[in-house]
Amino acid sequence: MARPKEFDPERALAKAMNLFWSLGYENTSLEALMKEMGIARQSLYDTFGDKRALYLKALAYYRDQTNGQVQKMLNEIPCVTEGFAKLLFGLASETRGQHQRGCLLLSANLQRDPKDAVVRDLLRDNQSRVEAIFLQALARAVKQEELSPKDDLTALARFFVVTIQGMRAMARLKSDKKSLQQVARLALAVFNCRIPH
Amino acid sequence: MARPKEFDPERALAKAMNLFWSLGYENTSLEALMKEMGIARQSLYDTFGDKRALYLKALAYYRDQTNGQVQKMLNEIPCVTEGFAKLLFGLASETRGQHQRGCLLLSANLQRDPKDAVVRDLLRDNQSRVEAIFLQALARAVKQEELSPKDDLTALARFFVVTIQGMRAMARLKSDKKSLQQVARLALAVFNCRIPH
DNA sequence: GTCATTCTGGACTATAAAGTCTAGAATTAC
DNA sequence: GTAATTCTAGACTTTATAGTCCAGAATGAC
Secondary structure (H helix, E strand, O other), X not given: OOOOOOOOHHHHHHHHHHHHHHHOOOOOXXXXXXXXXXXXXXXXXXXXXXXXXXXXXXXXXXXXXXXXXXXXXXXXXXXXXXXHHHHHHHHHHOOXXXXXXXXXXXXXXXXXXXXXXXXXXXXXXXXXXXXXXXXXHHHHHHHOOOOOOOOOHHHHHHHHHHHHHHHHHHHHHOOOHHHHHHHHXXXXXXXXXXXXX | OOOOOOOOHHHHHHHHHXXXXXXXXXXXXXXXXXXXXXXXXXXXXXXXXXXXXXXXXXHHHHHHHHXXXXXXXXXXXXXXXXXXXXXXXXXXXXXXXXXXXXXXXXXXXXXXXXXXXXXXXXXXXXXXXXXXXXXXXXXXXXXXXXXXXOOOHHHHHHHHHHHHHHHHHHHHHOOOHHHHHHXXXXXXXXXXXXXXX
């Protein structure tokens, strides 16, 4: 070993992630990344590879961070349906400042070249993970008799994935807290009614 | 007047729109646009201005086309709630081939520079229009006693906007018809239950 | 025919951005 | 001190692509 790194790669990655999140891949220049991350060009290339590699690392980091938080919250909260409520109303409150950025992975999906299989696979994998987290929570809800065993948990999990994506997209356009709360309230109504076939 | 245009500007615009829709703004090169639209560089610049102007025209065209279709369908169908069902299940079926492109305006929102006020305003305006169309349909639903006068129509309209955006985002990632149908079915359940406060 | 306009096709320019390279200073282990 | 590594700072190259320009042919109104 010789001279150690002077910056924390994880913090730098988090900074990069935030910039990609705010601006999108194309609108984020290396110049801006260097400035935001507080490191020079060379360090960036040495540590993370090229811009695309950094972007992929940022996507993975985002995925792990957000999924970790959600999973933790859903595991710890006693009432599962309340957990989902917290999730959705949380989204509705995250409207100020930084948070009207939608979802980094959602953006990544929509701005990616359709032929870009690497990003596509990362995103699909993420969707599976989120669905799995939701499914696990919903299974506990059945066990705790919050939900009926007759409910289609897979469908519910997917419904929430879709709702969250939609809310985040809307939040990026119009950070109107009240509208988002209304939407959250309606979405949560799926817990309280029989689903028609 | 001298020599008239040999191509139909609207058809050309539709072609351009489709390409932007599939690839996104940044991934769509002038080269590709010229080829897809079937016209030469000069004609393109003469008729539409620069790339960005063409893009904005494409966004507006998309908005008018899709909103027109939706409004027409919702006006013509006797049962309004059935109209919404048709809308959502329609999205679920549009998974093959061309249609796994999500929503052009949604993509535009997520890939735009946050400082880009022109696109932002166009998108906000569109959201208002869609909400208005939905609201109008829902008002008719109340008049026809499909819905109760106590229902919060504005909230319902927004809920469907969000759901549709979410479904389209999901469709772009994973064109799984069955999943989308499940989501549609759950979303439509909001018509059949009292909403908690 | 003349004039105005549009067409094609390609050459050309301008620009922005990614990525590479260089040189020298700083830091740590030995 | 020496060797290994990382740092900064900036010059440089490369590449992609948007945008401009030009020449000549085609078309239609008059």
